[in-house]
Amino acid sequence: MEEEVRLISASYSREEDGVVVELYGKTKEGKSIVGRYHGFLPYFYLVEPPAVLLEKLSEDEEIKNMEDVELWYRGKMRKCVKVTLSSPWKTPNYRRFASEFCEVLAADIPFHQRFIYDFDLGSCVKFVGDYKPNDKYTAEIVMELESVENIEDFKPELKIFSFDIENSMKDGTIFTIGYAIWENGEIKEGHVEGDEKELLENFVKVIRKEDPDVITGYNIDGYDLEVITDRAKKLGVELNIGRDGSKPQRIGGQFWRVHGRVIEDAWWAVKKELRLKQESLEAVSQELLGEGKMDVDRVNIDEEWEKDRDKVIKYCVKDAELALRILLKIGIIGKYMDLATVTKFPLDDVMHSGTSTWVDSLLIREADRRKIGVPLQGQERKRGKIEGGYVHSLEPGLYHWICVLDFKSMYPSIIIKYNICFTTLSEDGDIVSPTGAKFLSKERREGIIPKILKDLMAKRDELKRKMKEAATEEERNYYDGLQKAVKILMNTFYGVLASSFYRFTDPRIGASITSFARETIRKIIGNLESRGLKVVYGDTDSIFFESPHQNLDGSVKFGTEMAKEISEKEELILEFEKILEPFFSHGAKKRYVGRIVWPEDKRGEMIVRGYEIRRTDSFDLQSEAQKMVFEKILDGDVEGAISLAKEIVSKVRRGEVEIEKLVISRTVRDFKRYKNPNSMANVQAAKKLMKKGFKFIPGMKVSWIVVNARGSKQDVEPYIPGKEFPYRPDFQYYARRIAETLARITEVFGIDQEELLTGKKQSSLSAFGEKKKMKTLFDYE
DNA sequence: GGAAGCCGGGG
DNA sequence: GTGTACGGCTTCC
Numbered sequence: 001m002e003e004e005v006r007l008i009s010a011s012y013s014r015e016e017d018g019v020v021v022e023l024y025g026k027t028k029e030g031k032s033i034v035g036r037y038h039g040f041l042p043y044f045y046l047v048e049p050p051a052v053l054l055e056k057l058s059e060d061e062e063i064k065n066m067e068d069v070e071l072w073y074r075g076k077m078r079k080c081v082k083v084t085l086s087s088p089w090k091t092p093n094y095r096r097f098a099s100e101f102c103e104v105l106a107a108d109i110p111f112h113q114r115f116i117y118d119f120d121l122g123s124c125v126k127f128v129g130d131y132k133p134n135d136k137y138t139a140e141i142v143m144e145l146e147s148v149e150n151i152e153d154f155k156p157e158l159k160i161f162s163f164d165i166e167n168s169m170k171d172g173t174i175f176t177i178g179y180a181i182w183e184n185g186e187i188k189e190g191h192v193e194g195d196e197k198e199l200l201e202n203f204v205k206v207i208r209k210e211d212p213d214v215i216t217g218y219n220i221d222g223y224d225l226e227v228i229t230d231r232a233k234k235l236g237v238e239l240n241i242g243r244d245g246s247k248p249q250r251i252g253g254q255f256w257r258v259h260g261r262v263i264e265d266a267w268w269a270v271k272k273e274l275r276l277k278q279e280s281l282e283a284v285s286q287e288l289l290g291e292g293k294m295d296v297d298r299v300n301i302d303e304e305w306e307k308d309r310d311k312v313i314k315y316c317v318k319d320a321e322l323a324l325r326i327l328l329k330i331g332i333i334g335k336y337m338d339l340a341t342v343t344k345f346p347l348d349d350v351m352h353s354g355t356s357t358w359v360d361s362l363l364i365r366e367a368d369r370r371k372i373g374v375p376l377q378g379q380e381r382k383r384g385k386i387e388g389g390y391v392h393s394l395e396p397g398l399y400h401w402i403c404v405l406d407f408k409s410m411y412p413s414i415i416i417k418y419n420i421c422f423t424t425l426s427e428d429g430d431i432v433s434p435t436g437a438k439f440l441s442k443e444r445r446e447g448i449i450p451k452i453l454k455d456l457m458a459k460r461d462e463l464k465r466k467m468k469e470a471a472t473e474e475e476r477n478y479y480d481g482l483q484k485a486v487k488i489l490m491n492t493f494y495g496v497l498a499s500s501f502y503r504f505t506d507p508r509i510g511a512s513i514t515s516f517a518r519e520t521i522r523k524i525i526g527n528l529e530s531r532g533l534k535v536v537y538g539d540t541d542s543i544f545f546e547s548p549h550q551n552l553d554g555s556v557k558f559g560t561e562m563a564k565e566i567s568e569k570e571e572l573i574l575e576f577e578k579i580l581e582p583f584f585s586h587g588a589k590k591r592y593v594g595r596i597v598w599p600e601d602k603r604g605e606m607i608v609r610g611y612e613i614r615r616t617d618s619f620d621l622q623s624e625a626q627k628m629v630f631e632k633i634l635d636g637d638v639e640g641a642i643s644l645a646k647e648i649v650s651k652v653r654r655g656e657v658e659i660e661k662l663v664i665s666r667t668v669r670d671f672k673r674y675k676n677p678n679s680m681a682n683v684q685a686a687k688k689l690m691k692k693g694f695k696f697i698p699g700m701k702v703s704w705i706v707v708n709a710r711g712s713k714q715d716v717e718p719y720i721p722g723k724e725f726p727y728r729p730d731f732q733y734y735a736r737r738i739a740e741t742l743a744r745i746t747e748v749f750g751i752d753q754e755e756l757l758t759g760k761k762q763s764s765l766s767a768f769g770e771k772k773k774m775k776t777l778f779d780y781e
Numbered sequence: 782g783g784a785a786g787c788c789g790g791g792g
Numbered sequence: 793g794t795g796t797a798c799g800g801c802t803t804c805c
Contacts (some may be wrong), residue, residue: 011794042794090793109795167792175792223791252797267790268798279790301792319791352799377795617802667788677785699792786803 162324178316224686389540394586421447
């Protein structure tokens with residue numbers, strides 16, 4: 001019997017006759033399946049172990065086998081012993097014990113991943129074996145596996161179960177659980193009823209019956225799952241919602257895992273994929289779906305429940321539905337399926353493991369093939385930060401016809417070009433990085449990291465080619481998703497190598513990569529300048545220079561030629577990415593704005609880098625004013641921009657501003673949890689609300705307006721939407737904040753914060769012309 | 782300037 | 793379960 005399966009998650013069970021590896025997935029036909037594999041055993045390696053250790057281990061019943069092997073480790077082949085044991089869960093103990101005697105290798109690899117590496121499985125496989133009904137599982141098909149083979153990847157539609165709970169603010173009792181299920185392009189809704197115990201039992205029943213691949217909801221990681229687990233425990237309900245009947249488990253006080261399914265919090269998905277100022281379900285639904293939650297006062301949920309149960313149930317189901325549609329809208333499942341394909345992992349592993357594990361997935365397999373020892377992940381963390389990319393200084397001003405060139409996969413290309421790898425790092429290497437580290441040339445020993453990256457790069461080119469040749473939109477999207485995933489994975493390699501203590505590397509390697517990159521980009525900038533071109537800016541892998549032609553056609557032609565010419569010289573590919581007309585910066589690195597005029601499909605798009613305001617104490621007027629001024633500048637109207645900035649500031653000073661645009665909001669927790677509660681504006685606002693007779697519940701969001709910022713601490717007054725605000729905002733304070741924001745732009749034209757505020761020039765320096773002085777004034781980094 | 786603290790979502 | 797884990801901003805030292 002055979003079944004073609006996309007792997008969703010993998011784990012193992014202890015059964016009477018030993019350990020069983022369980023591979024969960026979805027078949028091409030859309031059925032849920034579990035494949036059971038018997039007889040795979042955990043193992044690790046000892047490097048040059050002393051006899052006393054071997055003796056002790058050989059007397060131990062847990063140890064199944066010991067075998068002499070040779071492994072390359074720290075620059076040479078060494079005598080090692082492969083130790084096979086019978087219980088994966090005991091491995092950490094033996095690892096700790098053995099570490100007292102000698103170095104231990106590959107003893108910290110999760111058992112199911114060890115299985116996947118050893119069978120070199122990808123994310124889609126063929127199960128070969130017999131169907132054996134087994135009432136342990138909720139899956140439709142259960143197979144006892146004889147073998148597992150890799151097959152071409154496919155993306156089955158997954159079944160997604162979204163839920164939401166409503167529970168008492170007073171005692172935590174769960175009132176209802178609403179859900180929405182995505183299957184075959186349709187959404188089905190429902191809720192569970194009964195007293196709290198029945199309700200939880202019914203919830204478990206629904207999940208077991210529906211057997212979803214993915215469980216979601218909004219902030220379920222931090223709230224709903226926690227509450228449900230607590231209440232179930234109190235009431236003695238078995239929360240066996242795993243595909244094997246196991247309970248969900250919290251990992252590191254963070255996310256949750258359950259055997260056979262993926263638990264993906266829609267809120268976290270939104271955080272990962274988008275950068276939004278407001279992340280509440282209401283705000284995100286409005287933003288992505290154009291509709292909001294139902295009108296229920298959840299601070300008074302107990303009363304609402306007493307008053308109108310049907311309404312609360314509807315509200316609850318609606319929230320579950322919104323979370324589901326958000327998850328679908330951002331396409332995170334599809335994206336991670338593509339990443340699963342390129343990392344050769346089950347979906348759950350790629351979604352819920354760190355990026356270093358993605359790199360492990362390719363690197364450990366390759367290391368095993370080449371008999372290279374796999375070191376343990378070091379314990380040290382966050383040490384010795386390496387120097388990053390080169391950032392070219394940016395002189396303040398407005399520029400025209402800026403060509404932007406970008407290195408294609410710069411860091412991966414550098415790693416390949418200079419054969420940078422832990423296997424090539426060597427004192428007698430002939431490739432010397434600017435930091436002094438030496439690497440063997442490709443001819444003497446090809447590094448395994450460069451090899452993997454080279455394959456990935458070729459893979460990406462092939463996928464891009466297939467994408468271009470695609471006959472249908474669907475096919476095109478399929479390949480586009482995969483090529484993007486390869487790109488993400490390639491960049492992850494650098495990110496992991498640059499982190500100070502990844503198992504396969506050390507800071508010398510990360511530092512060498514960036515130093516080669518800095519050297520390369522500096523050289524190219526130097527070349528461009530020696531041709532008389534003005535290089536305006538550059539950051540890590542991009543170069544911005546002024547086109548010698550003040551028109552579109554000439555600039556496109558010139559940029560294309562330059563990219564081609566430099567690429568040929570460097571063994572690295574420079575791509576002509578875009579033309580900005582105009583381009584503006586006030587002179588700080590990583591901060592600029594511009595309008596794209598080429599390529600055609602992005603024409604008119606405004607790009608803003610580094611100026612985004614995402615401070616927790618920001619108010620709407622700040623970002624609105626900034627945006628308006630930028631738009632004027634990009635229209636080429638500098639005078640207009642300056643007068644607009646002055647006008648906005650003086651209007652705020654005079655109090656001619658919509659009060660809503662000055663509101664600042666934040667959550668307030670239990671006052672006791674603050675070290676210095678009285679100094680915090682949110683606490684002050686909450687206390688004043690209570691005085692006015694409003695009910696305060698920890699966790700509530702409060703809004704306020706600053707009414708006096710002159711003293712040692714800010715005086716604020718709560719703002720209640722829809723009600724008149726009976727105080728006078730501290731307009732001087734708001735004018736100052738706005739002027740601070742806008743002056744960063746207008747300073748380039750000689751108008752500083754003081755002048756925006758008072759209309760008077762404060763410094764004797766006037767605007768342009770005095771470049772040298774301007775540079776010292778504005779070149780803050 | 783780096784480490785520690787806190788928020789954000791949810792009822 | 794061979795894994796101990798957010799990301800960004802602010803305040804503190």
